[in-house]
Amino acid sequence: MTTPEELRSTVIPDWCPGCGNHAILMSVKGAIADLGLDPKDVVLVSGIGCSAKTPHYVKTYGFHAIHGRALPVASGIRLANHQLTVIAHCGDGDCYGIGMEHFIHAMRRNVNITVLVHNNQIYGLTTGQTSPTSDFGFKTKSTPGGSIERGVMPLILAIGSGATFVARGFAGNPKHLRGLIAEGITHKGASLIDILQPCVTFNHVNTFAWYRERVYDLKDAGHDPTDRARAMEKALEWGDRIPTGVIYRTERPPLDDLVPALAQGPLVKQPLERDIRPLMERFY
Amino acid sequence: MPRAVKDVADKRNVLSIMIGGEAGYGIMTSGEILARSFSRGGLHVHTDVEYPSLIRGGHNTYQVCVSEAEVWGLREKVDVLIALDDLTIREHTRELRPDGKVLFDLYENPIDPKKEFPDLRAEVVPVPLSQIVKEKNGDKVMRNTVSIGACMALIDYDFSFLEDVIRSTFGKKDVEVGNANVDAAKAGYDYIIDKAKCTVLKRVSRVGGAPRRMVLTGNDAIALGALQGGLRWYSAYPMTPASSILHFMAANEKATGIVVRQTEDEIAAGTMAIGASYAGARAMVATSGGGFCLMVEGLGLAAMTETPMVYVLAQRPGPSTGLATRHEQGDLQFALDASQGDFVRVVLAPGDVDEAFHHTFNALNLADRYQIPVIVISDRYLSESLRTTLPFDLSGKKIDRGKLLTEEQLAEAFDYKRYEDTEDGVSPRALPGMKGGLFVANGDDHYETGESNEDPDVRKQMMDKRFKKLKALTEEIPGPTLYGPPDADATIVTWGSCKGPCMDAMNILLDKGRSVNLLHFIYLKPFPRKLALEKLKKARMTIGVESNRTSQFDRLMREELKVSVDKKIRKYDGRPYFAEPLANEIEEAMR
Structure with missing residues (x-):
């Protein structure tokens, strides 16, 4: 049995004190421990940004990739060895901006990976510019007069893209988040957990306090995540009240089950040598 | 009648x-x-x-x-x-x-x-x-x-x-x-x-x-070479003239047990393959110049994370969409230096279907042995022309995974470091799922462990570590091949798929009693300097032949050897060379 403490790597997080990422890190380690996963069978994959540093802080395998591309890298890893638990850490710019195309296709493709989006509605590591999830009117270094674009709604987008597990967590409620992450990992297929993660340095609007006033747990509200119409309503809810918890869940065979080569076991464990003479025979 | x-x-x-x-x-x-x-x-x-x-x-x-x-x-x-x-x-x-x-x-x-x-x-x-x-x-x-x-x-x-x-x-x-x-x-x-x-x-x-004899295209040969080389992963976005590799792989997905994925774009095709390769599957992608543009950010990632990758770049005329279904060798300089930063890569360009088979096989081995990206350059002409060839010689074709560790070897390793600074620059490689090998593959520059590190000494050390691979790699890169009489008045110098038309043109000229031979390059980066100079030393007059506007191979030769060909023949009308007019041009150049 691995404890969260044993999952702590020797690298010390360099996130700002009070950053929502600390709680996310704690929650993901907790979920891995709760599920009794062997660290050698877990791969954390990330793109670029503050969120992307997460793999360095957890004693599992990791792949710190490039901006926006965590999801294709994660999908490739999972399809090459579907005995691995693959968890992607992205930021809002990472996943809903530069990597939006991969996000939509990862949801529809339904590879068995867990996608954690550290959504702070701002570009933090680049010192504070507007993000795809920034609200209309949000003032940043790149939108000093306030953003004149509205933010994307990732949850409804995920459902529309064919996602089979859509949830929202809050870094201010790590216990709840830990459970959601564990649920996402257990879910068969791609799972999205959009995480409200206050950036204490650059986002002075969407703060811990701002969220605390608004978030509520869907479970307490009696929400049925298998009801898609209701799920879509909840996915669109944003403003005075912000739902957290599992918004939508359905069952659909993950891509891992549909790729013919994987029926014989993990791709990486299959023999390399093959006899291509029958293939050559077709060219006479 | x-x-x-x-x-x-x-x-x-x-x-x-x-x-x-x-x-x-x-x-x-x-x-x-x-x-x-x-x-x-x-x-x-x-x-x-x-x-x-x-x-x-x-x-x-x-x-x-x-x-x-x-x-x-x-x-x-x-x-x-x-x-x-x-x-x-x-x-x-x-x-x-x-x-x-x-x-x-x-x-x-x-x-x-x-x-x-x-x-x-x-x-x-x-x-x-x-x-x-x-x-x-x-x-x-x-x-x-x-x-x-x-x-x-x-x-x-x-x-x-x-x-x-x-x-x-x-x-x-x-x-x-x-x-x-x-x-x-x-x-x-x-x-x-x-x-x-x-x-x-x-x-x-x-x-x-x-x-x-077999009758097949360059793309068929590339696909067969990769499959013989233990390919396990192929991802692509359709693009002429690379698409027939995707079709071939998809048609044979079940028979060969590979994973074939058509992705949302070439960025995903490339980075998904990098993920698969990191997990341990031999991976290849193929595209044309426009798609390769999108793959380039991944190319750098493969280099920085030292993940083996094979990229097939089937050229067509650019820039931009250019001539979508036509022929050119205009992406050589792009392939040689694509991506930000300096890193070791192999660029090779087979000249015919037989070479496409053998050198794609070799590309997979080189990628694994040196943990680097390898670019196999083809073009519309090689990729889509059928040619008769003897059945591929499968003898001695050994898959070499380089310093890939087994779980047993890893168990014996003390304080395993994925990017260990070794004598030859190649670090022992663990795969996720292996006990005792935990590491983070990192696109940020990093220390031996994979941990991000911006210390000036570490940066220099790790850059040098990755470049150490060049020594053994350069030693094993084959030099150019000389065809025709060993001694001739003029030597045609060419690369990649221009081999075919140049062979025909040389034969036409030899039949006419002209003294000419042909020097053909497959391996272009690292450039086989020593072997090239040995061959070129004997040439009395050199005539470069290539299918692009700016003599891109000649630019490479000038950079690597400080010599240029004596005469340049170029074609960039979107069509391949034809034997008779090429022979005439070469004869003209010999005057």
């Missing part, structure tokens, strides 16, 4: 057949059937297809050059033109030899060829293609089958080979369809023998006792 007389008794004779018409007429299939029919009769074949970027209509041609001797590329001149529409005659009158033949359905299109095509010197042989199809109750698309049957009679070639190939092409799924097509072809054949009032153009005969 008059008696068959072979017009010239030279073994080197090349018979050039072209079939043309609208897209959707079955032209490619017919061309391939012709090529295989000749190959089964022991002849050498080289083909090419010309098509605009559209699905139906337009003007498509398929050229088949066939000879009793080895033929390396295309001829400019056409001996037999199978014209499925009158546009084909109009477009290709210039290429037709005066003693050539045009097979055309004058009954369906009652035109006066002399009036319509005043420059046409070749003989028009009218064949009632549509009427024959109607009599056979066949589909209009079968006109091309009738026409290739007629062609076989016109050149006095054994019908049995054609019959064989038609049966194996159409009859596999449906015997009836096979029979119907054989009937149609036979009707065309018989029409020429019994009714046509024309002379025969006998230039090639079947060769008895010839070895069995």
